[in-house]
Amino acid sequence: MSIYWEEFYSTHAAPADFGDNKARMEEFTARHLAKMGKIALITSGGTTVPLEHNTVRFVDNFSAGTRGSASAEYFLQEDYAVIFLYRFKSLEPFVRHFMGQKFLDLLEITKNEGASSIQVKTNVTEEVLPILQQYQAVKKSQQLLCVGFTSLADYLWLLRAACELLTPFKTRALLYLAAAVSDFYIPSHQMPTHKMQSDSGPPTISLQLVPKMLKPLVSLWVPEAFVVSFKLETDETILISKARGALEKYNHKMVIANILQTRKQKVVVVTSNTVTELLLTPEEIQSDLEIEEKIVKFVTKSHAVFCSP
Numbered sequence: 415m416s417i418y419w420e421e422f423y424s425t426h427a428a429p430a431d432f433g434d435n436k437a438r439m440e441e442f443t444a445r446h447l448a449k450m451g452k453i454a455l456i457t458s459g460g461t462t463v464p465l466e467h468n469t470v471r472f473v474d475n476f477s478a479g480t481r482g483s484a485s486a487e488y489f490l491q492e493d494y495a496v497i498f499l500y501r502f503k504s505l506e507p508f509v510r511h512f513m514g515q516k517f518l519d520l521l522e523i524t525k526n527e528g529a530s531s532i533q534v535k536t537n538v539t540e541e542v543l544p545i546l547q548q549y550q551a552v553k554k555s556q557q558l559l560c561v562g563f564t565s566l567a568d569y570l571w572l573l574r575a576a577c578e579l580l581t582p583f584k585t586r587a588l589l590y591l592a593a594a595v596s597d598f599y600i601p602s603h604q605m606p607t608h609k610m611q612s613d614s615g616p617p618t619i620s621l622q623l624v625p626k627m628l629k630p631l632v633s634l635w636v637p638e639a640f641v642v643s644f645k646l647e648t649d650e651t652i653l654i655s656k657a658r659g660a661l662e663k664y665n666h667k668m669v670i671a672n673i674l675q676t677r678k679q680k681v682v683v684v685t686s687n688t689v690t691e692l693l694l695t696p697e698e699i700q701s702d703l704e705i706e707e708k709i710v711k712f713v714t715k716s717h718a719v720f721c722s723p
């Protein structure tokens with residue numbers, strides 16, 4: 415059984431930090447609206463689906479947030495203001511390059527007259543410098559707002575609020591919906607309050623369909639915006655037909671279709687009258703080119719055509 419999108423919001427309370435995040439997005443959009451530039455809402459990472467109100471366990475998915483965080487950097491390079499709506503603990507723009515042990519491996523300790531100081535190793539300076547410079551420029555110009563979420567409900571509340579704030583940007587708003595949002599969940603009223611107990615035996619968990627928010631998003635929340643959705647499949651034979659089906663159903667501008675295992679090397683961009691394959695050559699992979707650079711170039715070019723009078 416599936417419910418209508420309105421019912422989701424009337425039966426699932428807004429997250430505790432929703433008011434604060436909404437205020438941050440209001441401030442950001444008000445500032446950028448006056449500048450008359452383009453703005454992108456990028457969604458990134460997976461969503462959790464809690465199995466208990468006091469959540470100990472949840473259903474999750476694979477998404478690392480590479481697509482979203484890398485794309486955010488390329489949109490910033492194209493002079494977009496960016497709202498980056500990301501799953502906490504998934505990758506974030508700029509810092510994604512130096513995750514985990516790699517960060518510590520960039521550093522060395524030097525000693526001078528007994529005093530220790532920390533420096534970036536000379537042989538990696540060239541790697542760190544352009545990223546640090548871009549990060550600092552973006553910070554100074556306040557072109558990037560990162561807003562985190564964890565659960566499916568957190569995400570859906572923030573998504574609607576962000577869309578409503580983008581409405582006044584009209585065609586200058588671009589939505590790039592790269593988050594891997596769960597299709598299934600347990601509605602709030604069917605979830606136990608406390609941690610499920612193993613002495614009650616194995617639980618039977620019945621998941622329901624999440625309402626398709628792309629429908630109100632395109633037709634009601636941001637009707638003039640350039641909306642790009644993503645379609646993930648594991649079966650190559652249904653990928654393009656699924657992408658076409660989504661375009662016909664939701665009537666937005668573009669679907670970027672990808673296969674789980676090859677998503678870092680190849681995507682197919684489907685519009686109402688074109689199908690374009692974007693891929694990395696072995697040489698490009700060798701030289702660490704990212705497919706997101708090609709995707710963002712393609713998308714921003716199409717957005718420019720869409721915006722031009």
Ligand code: 9Z3
Binds near residue numbers: 459479480481594
């Ligand atoms: C994607 O297809 C993204 O490209 C990935 C990126 C999630 C595969 P990573 O985060 O992976 O870099 O590890 N996102 C959308 C997937 C999705 O759930 N789409 C919905 C669907 O296919 C519709 S919006 O039905």
